[in-house]
Amino acid sequence: MTVPTTDAPLLAAEDLTKVFGATQALSGASLRVYAGEVLALMGPSGSGKSTLLHCLAGIVAPDAGRVSYAGRDLFAGSDAERSALRRTDFGFVFQFGQLVPELTCLENVALPLRLAGTRRKEAARRAAALLARLEVAEVADKRPGEASGGQGQRVAVARALVTGPKVIFADEPTGALDSLNGERVMQLFVTAARETGAAVVLVTHEARVAAYSDREVVVRDGKVRAPEYAR
Numbered sequence: 001m002t003v004p005t006t007d008a009p010l011l012a013a014e015d016l017t018k019v020f021g022a023t024q025a026l027s028g029a030s031l032r033v034y035a036g037e038v039l040a041l042m043g044p045s046g047s048g049k050s051t052l053l054h055c056l057a058g059i060v061a062p063d064a065g066r067v068s069y070a071g072r073d074l075f076a077g078s079d080a081e082r083s084a085l086r087r088t089d090f091g092f093v094f095q096f097g098q099l100v101p102e103l104t105c106l107e108n109v110a111l112p113l114r115l116a117g118t119r120r121k122e123a124a125r126r127a128a129a130l131l132a133r134l135e136v137a138e139v140a141d142k143r144p145g146e147a148s149g150g151q152g153q154r155v156a157v158a159r160a161l162v163t164g165p166k167v168i169f170a171d172e173p174t175g176a177l178d179s180l181n182g183e184r185v186m187q188l189f190v191t192a193a194r195e196t197g198a199a200v201v202l203v204t205h206e207a208r209v210a211a212y213s214d215r216e217v218v219v220r221d222g223k224v225r226a227p228e229y230a231r
């Protein structure tokens with residue numbers, strides 16, 4: 001897609017700093033994310049990518065600076081308000097799917113809908129449709145431990161998409177997969193996200209994963225480098 005230049009961003013980080021003990025993880029990081037775009041955060045290990053992602057997602061509060069979502073200060077409200085927003089508007093995919101081992105894959109995907117009050121049958125119907133969309137219908141009744149790594153990541157992607165979030169945060173979503181599996185998961189992930197209009201903020205080391213994005217920015221020494229691209 002073409003990234004708009006004048007529209008207001010959906011999500012914006014302004015001049016974030018974050019210190020963990022003696023480590024300065026972020027030192028003036030600014031970034032804008034526009035509705036519907038797929039944005040890759042690249043950069044060396046320890047440069048602050050995950051910390052920036054966690055601040056954008058309202059999980060980690062910056063020491064200074066501001067994160068705004070849909071024009072509102074994300075950290076102005078209570079923890080409960082932020083948790084509620086994360087459930088309704090955000091989806092998450094991590095390196096190791098982090099599925100609930102006791103539930104079937106279908107139940108894992110249906111879980112965010114159940115937590116939001118959707119009836120069991122409707123939640124199961126939507127979960128099954130997404131598993132089929134991600135080409136893993138065959139693991140619906142299996143537990144995550146019985147699925148392969150690639151299948152598990154597709155289930156994790158389905159779970160992140162099922163509530164129709166506005167933004168999906170993905171931290172090395174294919175990092176544990178071989179390159180063929182990783183590419184297929186990215187292809188399915190990005191296509192499905194585009195179909196629902198979700199923006200994706202993706203942390204990756206790998207150029208071939210970043211190649212699925214609309215825009216790449218580099219995080220280095222706790223800053224988003226080349227701010228003209230960070231807009």
Ligand SMILES: Nc1ncnc2c1ncn2[C@@H]1O[C@H](COP(=O)(O)OP(=O)(O)OP(=O)(O)O)[C@@H](O)[C@H]1O
Pocket residue numbers: 020021023024025043044045046047048049050051052
């Ligand atoms: N919870 C924490 N406690 C202490 N130090 C932390 C914490 N989270 C991050 N750090 C440190 O902050 C710095 C930035 O970490 P971050 O995980 O954001 O980098 P990254 O670019 O995502 O790295 P990688 O690519 O290796 O995952 C690192 O030096 C890291 O060790």
